[in-house]
Amino acid sequence: MEAVYQNFLIRNWQPSDRTPVTNIIRSVLAEYHLDFEPRGADCDVVDVENYYLTTKGDFWVIQQDDQLVGTGGYYPVMRGEQAVEIRKMYLLPHVRGLGLGKYLLQQLEKAIAARGFKQIWIETASVLTTAVKLYESCGYQPASKVETPRCDRIYVKQLMKE
Numbered sequence: 165m166e167a168v169y170q171n172f173l174i175r176n177w178q179p180s181d182r183t184p185v186t187n188i189i190r191s192v193l194a195e196y197h198l199d200f201e202p203r204g205a206d207c208d209v210v211d212v213e214n215y216y217l218t219t220k221g222d223f224w225v226i227q228q229d230d231q232l233v234g235t236g237g238y239y240p241v242m243r244g245e246q247a248v249e250i251r252k253m254y255l256l257p258h259v260r261g262l263g264l265g266k267y268l269l270q271q272l273e274k275a276i277a278a279r280g281f282k283q284i285w286i287e288t289a290s291v292l293t294t295a296v297k298l299y300e301s302c303g304y305q306p307a308s309k310v311e312t313p314r315c316d317r318i319y320v321k322q323l324m325k326e
Contacts, residue, residue, distance in 0.1 A: 165224055165275065169267045172233070172259070177212055177223040184232040185209055185225060192254045196291045198314055205312050208239075209252055215239055221248065222275055226255070226268065233259045236268045238276055238284070243309075244320065247283040248276050253295065265298055277323050284323065287315040 208215035221239030304319035
């Protein structure tokens with residue numbers, strides 16, 4: 165994957181991205197008074213290879229100049245029909261409000277559809293108000309059975325057949 169949005173490059177994760185990615189996620193979570201959980205909810209970013217790359221998922225980073233400023237990925241889940249969960253969509257504060265989050269979500273959806281998946285699930289926390297608004301404005305419907313302890317909202321979207 166490689167895409168350009170304004171002056172941002174969205175590209176595939178590389179092993180050298182592990183520390184900057186965990187730092188981005190830790191920073192954004194702290195901003196909302198949520199804990200980074202390397203042995204819990206965030207174990208997937210500590211082990212991207214096993215959670216994303218070997219499961220027919222993808223994990224991407226967003227780069228501006230030489231700095232990573234965001235992340236996003238998905239992997240298959242045993243929930244619903246031919247389903248994936250979008251995970252770890254995080255942007256640093258100085259790159260929010262530019263349409264980058266919506267663009268990233270649309271690119272993730274295109275990649276997921278191209279792989280033949282039929283449903284997308286997203287878990288989030290109510291305190292992430294901008295994320296909640298984004299998901300709802302992009303057609304995600306509230307669902308039930310949140311699985312991640314720090315999350316209190318779950319959404320699902322059915323992909324249309326082309």
